[in-house]
Amino acid sequence: MTETAGILGGTDSERIVVDAMGGDHAPGEVVAGTIIAAREHGVRPILVGQAARIRQILAAHDALGEIPIVNAEDVVAMDEGALAGLRRPRSSVAVACRLIRRGYASALVSAGSTGGVVATSRLRLRGQPGVTRPAIAVVLPTRPRPTVFLDAGATADAKPEMLVQFAMLGTAYARVRLGVETPRVGLLTIGEEAGKGDKLTRRAYELLAGDVEGVDFAGNVEGSDLLTGKVDVVVTDGFTGNVALKTIEGAVRLAVAEMRQALTASRTAKLGALLQRRRLRHLRHRLDSETYGGGVLLGLNGTVVIAHGSSHAPGVAAACVLARDLAQSRIVEQIGERIAANRPHRLPRREESR
Amino acid sequence: MTETAGILGGTDSERIVVDAMGGDHAPGEVVAGTIIAAREHGVRPILVGQAARIRQILAAHDALGEIPIVNAEDVVAMDEGALAGLRRPRSSVAVACRLIRRGYASALVSAGSTGGVVATSRLRLRGQPGVTRPAIAVVLPTRPRPTVFLDAGATADAKPEMLVQFAMLGTAYARVRLGVETPRVGLLTIGEEAGKGDKLTRRAYELLAGDVEGVDFAGNVEGSDLLTGKVDVVVTDGFTGNVALKTIEGAVRLAVAEMRQALTASRTAKLGALLQRRRLRHLRHRLDSETYGGGVLLGLNGTVVIAHGSSHAPGVAAACVLARDLAQSRIVEQIGERIAANRPHRLPRREESR
Incomplete structure (x- = not known):
């Protein structure tokens, strides 16, 4: 080189x-x-x-x-x-x-x-x-505005501290990508109350609920909230995130297939269905491509x-x-500043070997 | 009393x-x-x-x-x-x-x-x-035949050995509920190969791949396989299972809502849409109620x-x-027999206090 x-x-x-x-x-x-x-x-x-x-x-x-x-x-x-x-x-x-x-x-x-x-x-x-570990952020096609979802699969065995870092990564990304000044961050778990979830998310909740500078923590969200745009950023570990993302993919496919079947099942509906076929394709494409079109490793x-x-x-x-x-x-620098603001002892940043 | x-x-x-x-x-x-x-x-x-x-x-x-x-x-x-x-x-x-x-x-x-x-x-x-721990089994409305999915949320922090037990519970349940003689059991994880997943699923894979009597283990499945009917039983921990189940719910809702919007967006499609409204409702009801209509705690x-x-x-x-x-x-007894067949030392079953 x-x-x-x-x-x-x-x-x-x-x-x-x-x-x-x-x-x-x-x-x-x-x-x-x-x-x-x-x-x-x-x-x-x-x-x-x-x-x-x-x-x-x-x-x-x-x-x-x-x-x-x-x-x-x-x-x-x-x-x-x-x-x-x-x-x-x-x-x-x-x-x-x-x-x-x-x-x-x-x-x-x-x-x-x-x-x-x-x-x-x-x-x-x-x-x-x-x-400590990177995360893959994807943008879910929610309405009225999209939701940043991470980690979609980079770090399968996450620790609570990593989920807090993911909240910072996601916040920086939502600002840049979605233009949201103060993104609201939700923690994906089961049950909305503070004590709900597994060990990982219960501890992550405690950490996030304690003041994390630059992160606007909105509490727990459930799987059913993933696509409702309830928050701007949803944080989870890479295992759960990947399962959830692929589950969305499968569910949308099933729904579109069933819908197509329902639309062509009766003779009255057939003509309309013909006209709508392109729309169905478009819809599935939109849901597919916006969700899976690309992830960003942060x-x-x-x-x-x-x-x-x-x-x-x-x-x-x-x-x-x-x-x-x-x-x-300068997303990398933006993330760096957020992380630095939350480090217990503000060590001087390690010089990069550039 | x-x-x-x-x-x-x-x-x-x-x-x-x-x-x-x-x-x-x-x-x-x-x-x-x-x-x-x-x-x-x-x-x-x-x-x-x-x-x-x-x-x-x-x-x-x-x-x-x-x-x-x-x-x-x-x-x-x-x-x-x-x-x-x-x-x-x-x-x-x-x-x-x-x-x-x-x-x-x-x-x-x-x-x-x-x-x-x-x-x-x-x-x-x-x-x-x-x-060791119970699991909630639900029946997912896959085609051509349904899939038993567990744990849908009873045991959030599962151990690998529990996932093996869930495989036995699910097998017994699929036999009774779906009438499948030898249900094929998949392990929900990220990536299909044996080494993929988090620590929990990697270890559970090893245990399931080693001979478990009465369980026909078909390997890993991903979130996108949940609704394809690829296997008869999908096993996961209660945290991932609950997130996945609620994610399906949310995704189906979004897809149906989008579809409805697409169908009424153009004037040509409006008449057809009117005729189809009842079908859309029915579809969502089917997906909703079959999935969430009830879980069984096993x-x-x-x-x-x-x-x-x-x-x-x-x-x-x-x-x-x-x-x-x-x-x-006699589902309880059927599960008991399967468990007993796989216990390292076949102790006589503890007498119930009935």
Whole structure:
């Protein structure tokens, strides 16, 4: 990577790196999406992956020279486990993380397998000072405004203190992503009263109810509140969060399927149903894509936008724009300040090796 | 209760007790539902609660003398916590449990608050030999056939060994309730591979994958599989189970609401929508009521059917029929045999104090 600085022309905190090799339709759709982001939204990306293939695709879009490329020969397949990627320092995600560590960019976009991206970026970016474990934040399509939900699966065995940190991550994210000045944070558990839940959430409740600076704690919420927009941020551990998120996915699928069946069951309803088919598809797409369109891994020294593995060019472009917006609003620094304000002894922040 | 034996005419393992005072519409709808169960389905119930009020309602239905009454003066309100009921030995649930302990009946129906019913019946019925903690089993409305899901919230902090016991409870219940000879059991976790999940599920996987007699373990399932009917029984801890169940409820509500909006958004669709409104209502009702219509608390010395708090007479009647069916099929004994077959040292079963 000795040539990197030359290619990129110095460090740049608003530049993003895109893992060209991650995703079901990589690298073709990923590169195409990156071009859209650059041309139509002014995003300044770096593509990381097998340079020869990337160049070919750029050429096909008449975009050679528009986007810098950093070569990474090794590719981690979608179905490889999280550990497979860890052993490969030349994988596109690993190289992308190094670019961030060295200050050439401050956010990463990957449509690679979530487990692999999380494991590799945790290892290579490391947690930002004061954050014990990272969390994946997703935006649930609630009305009238969306809800930030975390952790969607980065940290399965969380401790109460981590849930408090997740509340800070989620607060910073909701401010940037949803533009809510003082997001209300709920703790996902069973039963609304303070004493309800398992050991983890009961202790987390105590910690959150005691003054956490910069977090507006609104108490417990239940699974049925997840999609009602009752609070702006819902905090949970990565195990419960992942189960809940996938349960939403399954339930919406079932409901749409049943609905479709109900709509076509009677002859009177058939004509209307025909007209509505596109709407049904749209609805499911909306619920699916807003929920699963992408998660953002927060709490590391650099933000990682995990796009849906099945993303096509528009999805990748949207993920690039999100990554750029998060970089521009200095989400990592915002989280850092919140964490620092709540550390028992305000140690000077560890200097980063940038 | 010295007069009980006289009223009831001896012990009876197929008789059920109904908590007349539990539920949003108690005692009116509860008593009315019990009468339906007795008259139309041949159920033989005992009503427990404030005798004077029950007698009045029976009289209004011209059913005085048809159903025995056991008096319990104390009433636990729907919004009282779980602990409130524990302190009250003369509550209708406590008295009902005593009738079961003494052999006058073998199952209980209550539409009272779940937390209260679970706490009281755990204390008064106690776990059957070899079962460390009870679990609430619900039936999810999957296609082509339903799925038994447990624990829906009785035991929030479960240990791996308890999840194995829940697998046995669920297997016995699926056989009786769904008529599946060898139910396939899945473990709810995140990621399908053996090593995925949190500490609890990873250890539970190891235990279940090692031969558990009478349990056909099919491996891990994810939240998105909950409603696909992939397995007959899904096992999880009471925290995750309750969150997942309430998440389904919330997701289905959102999907139906969105669908309704989509259907009425265009003028062409409006006529069709009018015709379909009843279908939409029916769908939501089906998904709601089958899922939340009632849970069954398994693993105690007596089965407890927890009807929905908002149950009207037909819901109570259905719960009574279910309780009778479970009593008839000797679900407690079936669970006992399965547990006994898997105990490391096959101790003789502790004699019950019946």
